[in-house]
Amino acid sequence: MFNNDDLSSLRWDAVSGTVEIIDQTLLPHTLRWVHLDSLEAYCHAIRHMQVRGAPLIGITAAFGLAHALAVNPSDQNLIAASEALLSTRPTAVNLRWALEQIRAEVSSLLPWARAEAALNKAVELRAEDIANCSRIGEHGLSLLRELETDGKPLNVMTHCNAGWLATIQWGTALSPVYKAFAAGIPVHVWVSETRPRNQGMNLSAWELHRSGVPCTVVADNSCGQLMRQGLVDCVIVGSDRTAANGDVCNKIGTYLKALAARDNGIPFYVALPESTIDWDCASGAKIPIEERDALEVLSIAGVDASGQGLEVNLAAEGTSAVNPAFDVTPAELVSGLVTEYGFFAASPEGLSEMRALLPGA
Numbered sequence: 438m439f440n441n442d443d444l445s446s447l448r449w450d451a452v453s454g455t456v457e458i459i460d461q462t463l464l465p466h467t468l469r470w471v472h473l474d475s476l477e478a479y480c481h482a483i484r485h486m487q488v489r490g491a492p493l494i495g496i497t498a499a500f501g502l503a504h505a506l507a508v509n510p511s512d513q514n515l516i517a518a519s520e521a522l523l524s525t526r527p528t529a530v531n532l533r534w535a536l537e538q539i540r541a542e543v544s545s546l547l548p549w550a551r552a553e554a555a556l557n558k559a560v561e562l563r564a565e566d567i568a569n570c571s572r573i574g575e576h577g578l579s580l581l582r583e584l585e586t587d588g589k590p591l592n593v594m595t596h597c598n599a600g601w602l603a604t605i606q607w608g609t610a611l612s613p614v615y616k617a618f619a620a621g622i623p624v625h626v627w628v629s630e631t632r633p634r635n636q637g638m639n640l641s642a643w644e645l646h647r648s649g650v651p652c653t654v655v656a657d658n659s660c661g662q663l664m665r666q667g668l669v670d671c672v673i674v675g676s677d678r679t680a681a682n683g684d685v686c687n688k689i690g691t692y693l694k695a696l697a698a699r700d701n702g703i704p705f706y707v708a709l710p711e712s713t714i715d716w717d718c719a720s721g722a723k724i725p726i727e728e729r730d731a732l733e734v735l736s737i738a739g740v741d742a743s744g745q746g747l748e749v750n751l752a753a754e755g756t757s758a759v760n761p762a763f764d765v766t767p768a769e770l771v772s773g774l775v776t777e778y779g780f781f782a783a784s785p786e787g788l789s790e791m792r793a794l795l796p797g798a
């Protein structure tokens with residue numbers, strides 16, 4: 438029914454209309470595809486981070502809205518299902534963007550025509566994401582070629598997971614790495630573990646290793662020292678929402694890497710599709726920062742020596758914790774934005790230059 442070799446985080450079967458996602462909460466120890474068969478399943482998958490990453494969150498929600506309209510295509514359900522999906526996570530702007538794309542596609546249609554139109558649009562958004570992330574990779578490859586020095590391995594540092602697990606295929610921050618690897622450029626990735634949910638260790642290291650790309654997991658706190666030792670040629674991260682002034686909201690800890698990169702004269706690039714730019718958001722100060730459960734900080738999940746899954750408490754009973762899931766890196770710390778339209782300054786001028794290239798601009 439599915440192409441099981443499909444290295445994508447969400448797959449859709451044209452015959453049955455079935456959508457399956459990789460349950461990323463089980464990686465790296467278990468690769469399990471989960472069939473999303475209700476609006477509640479789609480909302481659960483996003484809220485509990487079975488799927489995560491701005492582009493993937495958006496596309497999953499698009500398929501979720503299409504599913505809801507297949508059940509009930511009324512105006513009331515279109516609104517209710519959109520709101521239910523939008524409420525799952527507040528920061529990644531792709532969630533709102535994708536739902537708006539579907540609603541624009543179906544709102545003017547008679548209810549009986551909405552489900553098919555919504556599904557077709559979701560499939561289109563999925564295909565566009567693959568193409569856009571590939572183009573991000575090509576533009577990012579040009580940057581990496583400029584950093585390459587007489588065949589010495591390029592050391593790229595990344596934070597969290599902005600690989601194909603955060604999109605459909607290719608990824609954003611890791612797409613240039615995959616393109617460089619495919620082009621025969623010696624590349625190595627410092628994978629910052631990314632506490633507290635360890636998307637770096639659990640997801641980026643897994644997908645890079647699966648693709649044969651050399652990588653080394655490091656504690657988040659080691660990254661400044663690696664930069665000071667001259668072991669990092671550039672930092673490339675993703676984005677969950679980039680404001681119109683170039684401020685970048687990304688996984689918690691990104692800001693600290695940007696500060697260390699600036700202090701060590703290391704390029705700090707942000708890779709993102711246009712769908713992650715919030716043109717209506719004036720600055721990073723306006724971006725809602727998701728506060729997640731403190732338990733994510735106070736406990737950790739893994740497997741024991743026998744491979745049996747377990748979760749352990751790390752702190753003393755009664756310890757309190759706060760768990761902001763994102764931070765904002767000011768535009769002035771960003772060396773540039775790598776997009777499907779090319780490379781632009783992280784500034785109002787740079788974004789205006791990009792906006793002029795958009796279809797219908």
Ligand SMILES: CSC[C@H]1O[C@H](OP(=O)(O)O)[C@H](O)[C@@H]1O
Nearest residue numbers: 489490491597599603675687688
């Ligand atoms: C290509 S967007 C990836 C972006 O999303 C991640 O956040 P989360 O794992 O909470 O969805 C992280 O900020 C990545 O940079």
